Amino acid sequence: MLTKDGREFTRGEMPEKACRAGEFVFSAAHLDHGHIYGMTRALIEAGGTLKSVWDPDPKKRADFLRAFPGTVEARCEEEILEDRDVRLVAGAAVTNERCAFGLRVMDAGKDYFTDKAPMTTLGQLAAAREAVRRTGRKYMVYYSERLHVECAVLAGYMIEDGLIGRVLSVTGFGPYRVGPREGRPDWFWRREPSGGILCDIGSHQIEQYLYYAREEDAEVTSSRVANYAHPDAPEFDDFGDCALTGKGGSTNYFRVDWFTPDGLRTWGDGRTLILGTKGYIELRKFINVAADRPGGNHLFLVNGDGEQYVSAAGTTGFPFFRDLILDCLERTERAMTQEHAFRAAELSIRAQNTAADLTPMAGR
Amino acid sequence: MLTKDGREFTRGEMPEKACRAGEFVFSAAHLDHGHIYGMTRALIEAGGTLKSVWDPDPKKRADFLRAFPGTVEARCEEEILEDRDVRLVAGAAVTNERCAFGLRVMDAGKDYFTDKAPMTTLGQLAAAREAVRRTGRKYMVYYSERLHVECAVLAGYMIEDGLIGRVLSVTGFGPYRVGPREGRPDWFWRREPSGGILCDIGSHQIEQYLYYAREEDAEVTSSRVANYAHPDAPEFDDFGDCALTGKGGSTNYFRVDWFTPDGLRTWGDGRTLILGTKGYIELRKFINVAADRPGGNHLFLVNGDGEQYVSAAGTTGFPFFRDLILDCLERTERAMTQEHAFRAAELSIRAQNTAADLTPMAGR
Numbered sequence: 083m084l085t086k087d088g089r090e091f092t093r094g095e096m097p098e099k100a101c102r103a104g105e106f107v108f109s110a111a112h113l114d115h116g117h118i119y120g121m122t123r124a125l126i127e128a129g130g131t132l133k134s135v136w137d138p139d140p141k142k143r144a145d146f147l148r149a150f151p152g153t154v155e156a157r158c159e160e161e162i163l164e165d166r167d168v169r170l171v172a173g174a175a176v177t178n179e180r181c182a183f184g185l186r187v188m189d190a191g192k193d194y195f196t197d198k199a200p201m202t203t204l205g206q207l208a209a210a211r212e213a214v215r216r217t218g219r220k221y222m223v224y225y226s227e228r229l230h231v232e233c234a235v236l237a238g239y240m241i242e243d244g245l246i247g248r249v250l251s252v253t254g255f256g257p258y259r260v261g262p263r264e265g266r267p268d269w270f271w272r273r274e275p276s277g278g279i280l281c282d283i284g285s286h287q288i289e290q291y292l293y294y295a296r297e298e299d300a301e302v303t304s305s306r307v308a309n310y311a312h313p314d315a316p317e318f319d320d321f322g323d324c325a326l327t328g329k330g331g332s333t334n335y336f337r338v339d340w341f342t343p344d345g346l347r348t349w350g351d352g353r354t355l356i357l358g359t360k361g362y363i364e365l366r367k368f369i370n371v372a373a374d375r376p377g378g379n380h381l382f383l384v385n386g387d388g389e390q391y392v393s394a395a396g397t398t399g400f401p402f403f404r405d406l407i408l409d410c411l412e413r414t415e416r417a418m419t420q421e422h423a424f425r426a427a428e429l430s431i432r433a434q435n436t437a438a439d440l441t442p443m444a445g446r
Numbered sequence: 447m448l449t450k451d452g453r454e455f456t457r458g459e460m461p462e463k464a465c466r467a468g469e470f471v472f473s474a475a476h477l478d479h480g481h482i483y484g485m486t487r488a489l490i491e492a493g494g495t496l497k498s499v500w501d502p503d504p505k506k507r508a509d510f511l512r513a514f515p516g517t518v519e520a521r522c523e524e525e526i527l528e529d530r531d532v533r534l535v536a537g538a539a540v541t542n543e544r545c546a547f548g549l550r551v552m553d554a555g556k557d558y559f560t561d562k563a564p565m566t567t568l569g570q571l572a573a574a575r576e577a578v579r580r581t582g583r584k585y586m587v588y589y590s591e592r593l594h595v596e597c598a599v600l601a602g603y604m605i606e607d608g609l610i611g612r613v614l615s616v617t618g619f620g621p622y623r624v625g626p627r628e629g630r631p632d633w634f635w636r637r638e639p640s641g642g643i644l645c646d647i648g649s650h651q652i653e654q655y656l657y658y659a660r661e662e663d664a665e666v667t668s669s670r671v672a673n674y675a676h677p678d679a680p681e682f683d684d685f686g687d688c689a690l691t692g693k694g695g696s697t698n699y700f701r702v703d704w705f706t707p708d709g710l711r712t713w714g715d716g717r718t719l720i721l722g723t724k725g726y727i728e729l730r731k732f733i734n735v736a737a738d739r740p741g742g743n744h745l746f747l748v749n750g751d752g753e754q755y756v757s758a759a760g761t762t763g764f765p766f767f768r769d770l771i772l773d774c775l776e777r778t779e780r781a782m783t784q785e786h787a788f789r790a791a792e793l794s795i796r797a798q799n800t801a802a803d804l805t806p807m808a809g810r
Binding site for chain 1: 615621667668670672689693694695696699701707708709710711715719723724725726728735736746747749750752755802806807808
């Protein structure tokens with residue numbers, strides 16, 4: 083954590099738990115994306131009590147039960163939705179089914195915490211907004227690349243402390259390793275269920291931009307997708323990029339792709355560059371490429387005081403999850419406003435819907 | 447230099463001189479930008495023979511003569527243009543005067559080598575194209591951030607050798623330190639003489655993109671400028687960015703700005719990221735921020751073989767200048783085609799002319 087003047091970091095001062103055991107009971111359902119494990123673990127670490135799990139696939143249920151022993155194996159989705167103990171349901175369904183499930187969760191009087199992207203169409207978004215208004219429940223989103231990465235959390239504290247002045251521009255790189263065709267479910271390769279690259283992994287990038295630049299809204303200035311090298315999966319975008327202009331005059335650009343080379347020691351060289359009037363921050367989230375130090379969470383801060391490297395692992399923990407539980411218990415918006423969560427999703431969908439497809443230009 | 451399979455680098459194998467002393471005589475005139483020193487030195491190192499210098503300002507002439515003793519101090523521009531020994535004139539005039547001077551040089555039967563940006567308007571560009579056709583002379587441009595930076599040269603060799611496959615996307619960052627108001631000439635702060643940020647320092651970025659991605663032409667997909675923090679210089683752009691889509695379906699994004707923090711050990715943390723189908727290259731051109739190793743020319747290569755750091759200083763020299771001299775002597779296009787030099791300029795001007803100005807949105 084940063085001290086007030088932003089120069090010192092006290093390692094190991096993790097966020098306290100939000101509540102005592104049993105005070106915040108949640109369940110997990112629809113386990114299509116592996117993110118459900120990170121979401122569940124983080125809620126437990128923040129004080130949540132995992133009660134039950136459901137997925138139509140017995141193998142997915144069994145895997146989850148092995149990771150979280152003692153969890154009740156529900157017999158159907160309804161068993162969870164009807165359980166009066168359960169305050170929140172975490173889910174990582176196929177992307178285009180996340181909204182429909184969320185509506186069922188909220189209609190059952192529970193808060194919803196879904197993997198990103200939280201939905202794939204503007205119609206789903208409108209339905210989600212309406213359900214939030216009608217039920218008063220939350221539709222929160224696991225934008226993991228900021229919320230569950232300590233250097234990304236630390237960057238937020240530094241900006242808050244004024245260490246780089248007013249944020250003018252955020253640039254993000256989200257490269258991922260795609261791996262063998264058979265290593266991914268069928269829906270991953272198809273446009274409608276996955277939502278496309280800008281909607282899916284682009285949503286991390288847009289959320290980060292809005293957060294770091296303190297922008298409430300933005301316009302999609304330019305967006306592009308392409309399938310450069312996966313002719314056997316013609317609906318798949320292996321490349322996407324996007325420029326946004328914030329309502330407050332700041333700028334964003336990000337590039338996402340599935341071209342992490344085999345020789346990289348991890349799945350992706352994710353970066354975030356944040357330019358402010360008085361300095362800049364670079365995050366090398368998951369690897370400092372070709373450098374000896376292993377692991378991620380590398381933060382580089384340059385401002386009037388000089389250049390500073392901070393190994394951010396162990397500095398902040400993940401306050402989002404504590405705050406999310408408190409928000410659910412106390413009906414506040416500490417962790418993230420509903421509008422912010424939806425706005426990032428909306429812009430991701432708009433970027434995808436209006437993207438120029440470069441595939442034919444590239445001769446494919 | 448890379449060996450054929452691209453794995454080994456032999457340091458110190460610098461390009462040979464293009465010719466013997468006296469075989470390629472050149473002069474320098476219009477010394478408004480300090481780049482003229484780098485241009486002159488590089489031509490001399492490549493085998494050129496500097497004969498004379500001219501600038502209307504006696505102080506600029508005197509400074510230049512101190513740096514290059516033995517140079518003839520011409521009494522006027524005409525003295526250089528009428529000198530039959532002189533084959534090429536190097537110039538770094540105020541940006542919007544570079545073209546007019548170039549036309550005089552070419553009309554005098556000499557090749558022209560100008561600092562970037564080579565011109566500031568599409569009208570000037572048309573005149574330059576016409577003069578090249580009419581006179582058969584060259585209008586070459588000192589795009590120094592690729593041509594005069596060894597890691598940038600080495601990246602070109604690596605791409606040629608196929609080390610990262612087909613180039614899909616190039617991203618560039620060109621941050622600069624602006625320094626005190628009085629440290630820059632008046633024309634630097636004004637739109638018409640300087641051409642604006644995308645035309646000026648943006649031209650480096652666009653030239654690099656076209657070169658690395660092997661694109662002959664591109665479209666400006668989005669461009670933005672702003673004056674976020676220099677209210678006393680209202681015509682000055684302290685920020686600019688731009689996205690280009692190549693004719694062959696590749697993409698480019700770059701950001702240029704004047705926000706290098708005081709604490710950075712050099713004038714700018716210039717970066718180039720080149721994504722290919724089989725790997726990627728990152729250039730940290732002038733500094734590896736917060737790392738011990740001083741100086742620039744840091745190249746990071748990631749592909750199927752792993753992650754590799756290459757300290758590129760001393761690996762390639764600057765073959766452009768040798769090739770430029772040979773091109774002038776033999777009327778070839780080894781160093782750079784005329785069309786490439788003009789296309790980069792054209793796109794820079796178009797990006798500037800069509801840029802959205804974010805200054806009012808940012809509340810200024």
